[in-house]
Amino acid sequence: MFPIYELFNYLNRHPSDKTYSKIIVYLFTHQKEIQHLTISQIAKRCFVSPATMTRFCQAFGFSSFSHLREALTINERIKSYNALRMRASDFQQLQEQPEIFLTNYAAEITSALKDILEKIDYLEIDQLLEKIQQAEKIILIGYTTTLELARNMQIAFSASNKLIHVPENEELQKKAIQQANEQTVILVLSSYGTILTSHVDLINQISHRPAHSVLITQHTQNLMTNLFDQVLNLTSTNYVQIGNYPLEFFCDYFVRRYASLNEKRK
Template identity: 25%
Template sequence: MNDLTFRITQNYDNLTPSARKIADHLRIHYAEAQYLSISELATECGVAEATIFRFCRSLGFSGYNELRLAMAKASLGDTSQPYAAYTSYGEITAADTVETMAHRLYTANMEALAGTLARTDEAAVLKAGDLLEKAGKVYCFGSGGSQIIAMEAWSRFLTISAKFFTIQDGHAQVMAASLLAPDDVVLYVSYSGSTREAADVLGPARARGAKVLLVTHDADSPATGLADVVLLCGGHEGPLQAGSIAAKMALLFVVDLLVNEYCRRNKQATMRNKDLTTSALACRHL
């Protein structure tokens, strides 16, 4: 018996009727539930988010993230790899050939991209384009693995415009956010949208009147409540798969959409600046 099942069994008789609905659901579906946000699990169980949190505490978990980790550990078989990408084609096992492993990873990446395409909101992309086009300065921020995606966004935009910036240090991001102007934009990347770092940056940015463009996976995350525009990516990332390549590809797909939307609105300036930056770097090519 895994730790999660043991805790549920030990505490089941003391759970409220609503909490028992969660317990009954997890007993059967914990392998799938590990990929859900707290709001998504609440919807599936037909309870409030606060009930999910109280359920976590009743089992001795500090919060939902710890419960998700327990679900992930409970779902691991003897041959499963905790870092393997989630895919309908199955998880990577020690018995797989390299060819099978490659097919599984390919499927996971393609599913992440297909999921992102399915979640693409044309109106949101157009509104995001408006924000970027009219912005005085655009700061590309994120934390952890998402910071890498934010830096990639800045790198792409830097070849066509000088108004895009990035800061890697989290404390410096907060300071910069506290000094933004109303015509500035924060392009924030956070797969979960539920990190303290996101709240620490987006709160001051909104207080200054700056606009927030959020790239995330969870439509109901805390960060979405601080955003003017939300663009959603696909892909499923469990608590033992943080920073997966499939999730990064999904986020990069959204970044690519934003870059191309900005370019097509500013064709002449894009062509001119792209020529300037490419010429400036020509001497570095052997």
């Protein structure tokens, strides 16, 4: 999988005059051209050495420059509406009838939120929040879009004097999980459960720790969910086009409910 988020994360957190930042900018602004260039040619255009380009590839998980070029080629050929979780017919409707598209889009969000209200087990949620309150350490794991959601939850929990750890890359996540014990709760956020197949080693590591593990996800039927102690399937079906709306809605309730319960304890 093309680690586009890792590249953008680096770009967003480092000055634009950093060597790797310059390379990332060049790669994304010359995706078609790169398909026909060698590593030496790209290095020359980025004013770096081929050895620096090789180190850049390895730093972002590419085994070689050829691997990077192949990933960029695939990324460039993906239709824009595919990246936005849209069908071609929906994209055409958006182009020609934006008011109808937006009405349908809003209706799907509404359906998803109603679905959550019908599925939610308030007692189960409160019991989980009690575990979180009593736990010595909470590890919250998110990827790509859910990582930002995890950061927001971290800040929200801090307002209730509860520290949440959000390791931001797989190396830090594995290290945090290795240190987890019986007094730890591990929460994993996943929109559609793809983490279960894209990070199998991490999920297996979680399953072998004595911590209480919880997967919070929108609808998924992946059999690997049995590796968690608890699974919160927020919806009864997939709402692919609206992305993280259901998960964000639930997590907002989750942290607010924790705050309300925490105030009662005082």
